[in-house]
Amino acid sequence: MLAKLTGFGIERITISGIAELSEIEVLVAAGIDPKTSLVFFDADEARRRLEANPLIREATVRKLYPGEVSITLVEREPYALWQVKGELFVIAADGTVIDKMDDGRFAGLPLVVGAEANMRASEYLALRAQAGALGRHIRAGTLISGRRWNLKLDNGMDVRLPEKAPGEALKRLVALETDYRVLDKDLLAIDLRQADRVVMRLTEEAATARAEQMKQKTPKKKGGEA
Incomplete structure (x- = not known):
């Protein structure tokens, strides 16, 4: 999934590994909104926020300059x-x-x-x-x-x-x-x-x-x- 946020430092967000969660839920959980700047974006904090979601077992968040954030998730599968x-x-x-x-x-x-x-x-x-x-x-x-x-x-x-x-x-x-x-x-x-x-x-x-x-x-x- 590619979500484009233009004009605020983050031009592209790549999210992989979602099944039950929606893209919007991931962005909200990671603390990313249209005002987020890549320069000041804390990838470790975003990872901690994501892993606090009970549906997420593991999260990897990377900043890729000049303007991309990559989020990879491993969800807990509802049984x-x-x-x-x-x-x-x-x-x-x-x-x-x-x-x-x-x-x-x-x-x-x-x-x-x-x-x-x-x-x-x-x-x-x-x-x-x-x-x-x-x-x-x-x-x-x-x-x-x-x-x-x-x-x-x-x-x-x-x-x-x-x-x-x-x-x-x-x-x-x-x-x-x-x-x-x-x-x-x-x-x-x-x-x-x-x-x-x-x-x-x-x-x-x-x-x-x-x-x-x-x-x-x-x-x-x-x-x-x-």
């Missing part, structure tokens, strides 16, 4: 969103917090929830990948007590995974969806924490309807029976 204590953060792959989530640029990133979930986001993404086509229905992963994951699906359903072999539990969920279309059922939760059973919790409306059905199926006592 996931992390929700904890009511706040939402953008995190890198290693769990480092890049910044608070305050704009829509990162709304499509995977979401992990709970204490220390940021440090295990890659684990959650691996589980989503193991779910195959069903993975597109998984909207978030909540780390429970630092031990296991609950998955939130796009229909509001919770899927409770075991601490050990969660991938195997996901295979069971995929099989249930293939055979019985469980995602279309009136369920609040599917509990897969036990290897030998599946526990399904109905929505309140479905539970009420089922109770009524059971009442109707219960045979009435004949007159005179105690």
Whole structure:
């Protein structure tokens, strides 16, 4: 990118390495405006200012006489969103917090929830990948007590995974969806924490309807029976 600032000592600014940041954001962060003079421009200070931006991991700033500034950036790549204590953060792959989530640029990133979930986001993404086509229905992963994951699906359903072999539990969920279309059922939760059973919790409306059905199926006592 070439941005020309004429008449103020800096005739050209070259910026490379940007992906998420805009050119204007880089210039503002570096402290460069139309009044900036190349002679008095402090490249080291500009580098420090740039690296104070959470999205920038590393910056190189050079003054090239007679009238050019070169800026090379290495950005931190947004990897996931992390929700904890009511706040939402953008995190890198290693769990480092890049910044608070305050704009829509990162709304499509995977979401992990709970204490220390940021440090295990890659684990959650691996589980989503193991779910195959069903993975597109998984909207978030909540780390429970630092031990296991609950998955939130796009229909509001919770899927409770075991601490050990969660991938195997996901295979069971995929099989249930293939055979019985469980995602279309009136369920609040599917509990897969036990290897030998599946526990399904109905929505309140479905539970009420089922109770009524059971009442109707219960045979009435004949007159005179105690």
